[in-house]
Amino acid sequence: xxxxxxxxxxxxxxxxxxxxxxxxxxxxxxxxxxxxxxxxxxxxxxxxxxxxxxxxxxxxxxxxxxxxxxxxxxxxxxxxxxxxxxxxxxxxxxxxxxxxxxxxxxxxxxxxxxxxxxxxxxxxxxxxxxxxxxxxxxxxxxxxxxxxxxxxxxxxxxxxxxxxxxxxxxxxxxxxxxxxxxxxxxxxxxxxxxxxxxxxxxxxxxxxxxxxxxxxxxxxxxxxxxxxxxxxxxxxxxxxxxxxxxxxxxxxxxxxxxxxxxxxxxxxxxxxxxxxxxxxxxxxxxxxxxxxxxxxxxxxxxxxxxxxxxxxxxxxxxxxxxxxxxxxxxxxxxxxx
Numbered sequence: 001x002x003x004x005x006x007x008x009x010x011x012x013x014x015x016x017x018x019x020x021x022x023x024x025x026x027x028x029x030x031x032x033x034x035x036x037x038x039x040x041x042x043x044x045x046x047x048x049x050x051x052x053x054x055x056x057x058x059x060x061x062x063x064x065x066x067x068x069x070x071x072x073x074x075x076x077x078x079x080x081x082x083x084x085x086x087x088x089x090x091x092x093x094x095x096x097x098x099x100x101x102x103x104x105x106x107x108x109x110x111x112x113x114x115x116x117x118x119x120x121x122x123x124x125x126x127x128x129x130x131x132x133x134x135x136x137x138x139x140x141x142x143x144x145x146x147x148x149x150x151x152x153x154x155x156x157x158x159x160x161x162x163x164x165x166x167x168x169x170x171x172x173x174x175x176x177x178x179x180x181x182x183x184x185x186x187x188x189x190x191x192x193x194x195x196x197x198x199x200x201x202x203x204x205x206x207x208x209x210x211x212x213x214x215x216x217x218x219x220x221x222x223x224x225x226x227x228x229x230x231x232x233x234x235x236x237x238x239x240x241x242x243x244x245x246x247x248x249x250x251x252x253x254x255x256x257x258x259x260x261x262x263x264x265x266x267x268x269x270x271x272x273x274x275x276x277x278x279x280x281x282x283x284x285x286x287x288x289x290x291x292x293x294x295x296x297x298x299x300x301x302x303x304x305x306x307x308x309x310x311x312x313x314x315x316x317x318x319x320x321x322x323x324x325x326x327x328x329x330x331x332x333x334x335x336x337x
Contacts, residue, residue, distance in 0.1 A: 011070070015070055038063060041060050112317065113190055116230075125187060135165075144293075157196065178294040190208070193208045200321065201315075211305065219302070223283055223306065231259060231280065250305065255284055257281045261275075281309075
């Protein structure tokens with residue numbers, strides 16, 4: 001009986017030292033677990049004299065219920081304290097200024113590239129892509145530029161080996177597509193190109209869009225109509241357009257396409273070098289020798305091709321005089337777009 005009486009006193013001393021729910025759970029196991037002190041006393045009832053057993057059992061059960069009630073009360077208190085601590089630690093000071101996360105925007109070059117591609121796809125062109133590390137054959141030879149052709153000097157090439165290069169234009173896509181597909185074809189090929197050149201109007205890497213159309217009855221007038229429609233979509237319907245004779249080994253006849261200078265309205269200024277015109281792209285009718293390289297009958301098929309620098313279009317549209325600004329990652333410049 002003395003042991004049972006001291007059990008309550010021992011529990012109260014232990015309970016007073018409890019400061020968190022984990023300790024309270026350990027206390028519960030100590031007294032009420034399978035091998036707990038109160039549980040052990042209940043198991044020992046069989047050893048008590050029969051006439052003392054009811055009194056002894058009543059006292060143990062009273063202590064057990066007392067311990068259960070006290071543990072539950074302390075648990076409620078500790079849970080409330082922990083909740084208040086957590087709430088206080090997670091509280092938000094609504095008087096503090098909020099954190100501003102700036103929105104990202106499309107890079108001006110990518111925006112113009114998307115616009116160009118979208119204009120041509122709305123005309124029925126399909127988009128095709130090709131490798132940036134290209135074979136000399138597709139980049140030059142199949143486009144009517146054999147090893148000794150002087151036109152190769154017009155393109156400062158990055159050579160990986162004698163036969164492998166970084167493509168200097170997206171025109172190799174034209175050859176790859178025509179090798180795999182038969183006319184009619186209406187393709188636009190956007191992508192990165194590489195040339196060993198760097199100044200205010202050239203970078204070692206830039207973007208081009210090649211386009212071509214092949215069928216049995218394609219004329220220069222088709223090329224003229226499509227390019228005029230494209231230019232008016234980008235620069236406005238009042239933009240003057242002219243086709244000026246030029247030379248490209250993969251087109252014949254060939255032309256440079258100019259637009260009227262938007263700065264001086266054709267009167268002549270520093271931007272247009274006093275000509276009143278700004279060069280924008282090159283184009284022409286596909287050379288019959290190119291058709292022969294891909295197995296097309298030049299007597300049956302005709303077609304046109306054109307190519308433009310995306311950065312060039314962006315510079316003209318946004319009146320930018322240094323191409324390097326696109327790649328310097330100056331947020332003051334980029335935020336304008």
